[in-house]
Amino acid sequence: MLPFMNITKALADESRIRILMALHQSGELCVCHLIDLLELAPSTVSKHLFLLKNARLVVARKDGRWVHYRLNDRKSAPQTVVDALAWVARSITDDSVVEADRQRLDHLLTAPLKAGCGS
Amino acid sequence: MLPFMNITKALADESRIRILMALHQSGELCVCHLIDLLELAPSTVSKHLFLLKNARLVVARKDGRWVHYRLNDRKSAPQTVVDALAWVARSITDDSVVEADRQRLDHLLTAPLKAGCGS
DNA sequence: CTCATATTTCGCCATTTAACGAATTATAGG
DNA sequence: CCTATAATTCGTTAAATGGCGAAATATGAG
Numbered sequence: 343m344l345p346f347m348n349i350t351k352a353l354a355d356e357s358r359i360r361i362l363m364a365l366h367q368s369g370e371l372c373v374c375h376l377i378d379l380l381e382l383a384p385s386t387v388s389k390h391l392f393l394l395k396n397a398r399l400v401v402a403r404k405d406g407r408w409v410h411y412r413l414n415d416r417k418s419a420p421q422t423v424v425d426a427l428a429w430v431a432r433s434i435t436d437d438s439v440v441e442a443d444r445q446r447l448d449h450l451l452t453a454p455l456k457a458g459c460g461s
Numbered sequence: 462m463l464p465f466m467n468i469t470k471a472l473a474d475e476s477r478i479r480i481l482m483a484l485h486q487s488g489e490l491c492v493c494h495l496i497d498l499l500e501l502a503p504s505t506v507s508k509h510l511f512l513l514k515n516a517r518l519v520v521a522r523k524d525g526r527w528v529h530y531r532l533n534d535r536k537s538a539p540q541t542v543v544d545a546l547a548w549v550a551r552s553i554t555d556d557s558v559v560e561a562d563r564q565r566l567d568h569l570l571t572a573p574l575k576a577g578c579g580s
Numbered sequence: 581c582t583c584a585t586a587t588t589t590c591g592c593c594a595t596t597t598a599a600c601g602a603a604t605t606a607t608a609g610g
Numbered sequence: 611c612c613t614a615t616a617a618t619t620c621g622t623t624a625a626a627t628g629g630c631g632a633a634a635t636a637t638g639a640g
Binding site: 343346347350351353354356359421422425426429432433434437438439440 | 462465466469470472473475478540541544545548551552553556557558559
């Protein structure tokens with residue numbers, strides 16, 4: 343029950359859903375991009391990512407100073423996590439907030455500044 | 462986004478998950494049975510049911526003094542709700558809390574007392 | 581009508597949680 | 611080594627949430 347509740351609680355926040363959808367679109371993002379996208383304090387974003395990682399919805403990859411996050415994949419994620427991610431992606435197909443994030447993220451990723459983290 | 466967040470927030474509480482699983486097993490239950498099952502105050506259970514109903518995860522049927530709740534079905538529920546309920550049921554197959562509830566509920570339903578609410 | 585029962589609504593309190601800033605850790609570059 | 615930057619951890623605060631009891635609502639029974 344506890345692993346499952348960790349997932350439902352992780353999904354019960356709009357910022358974390360936006361993070362999941364951004365990762366769903368972009369595949370992998372470093373924390374600095376998520377900070378720019380959500381316009382929240384680094385410590386706040388870091389905590390959100392901790393909760394998502396704790397629920398096994400995302401995994402982290404450290405690369406020098408940067409940490410890149412991506413959705414957990416079908417190989418290493420429990421079935422419940424795979425199903426949860428599929429459910430979220432399927433449910434949020436045409437939301438205005440997520441659509442705005444998508445466009446904003448495209449700009450952020452193509453901007454020449456902040457390109458240090460590999461994108 | 463708001464309807465979706467209503468669903469995720471509704472799922473982010475153990476008592477509400479136990480309610481959903483009890484309904485999944487029994488098909489339909491009146492509030493008084495859920496009060497006995499969860500051992501929470503009537504006002505607390507009522508609030509949980511309001512949130513579940515508000516998220517469209519359950520529907521209510523009034524029958525005299527009693528109100529019976531059941532999971533929203535494939536006909537009237539949005540696809541996201543149908544998928545959410547399927548995900549929950551699939552994820553909580555062998556949990557000890559839910560299993561204890563199942564046995565407890567069998568006793569409650571077969572007990573001669575409290576039979577007023579029809580089931 | 582009056583009373584009892586089932587449920588909901590409301591107001592309150594305790595706990596949890598999201599947010600921030602400051603301090604800490606880790607790493608790359610000079 | 612020293613500095614700058616990315617990210618996390620920690621402590622605090624404000625808001626949201628779960629719990630209860632009291633009061634209100636609704637309905638059936640006498």
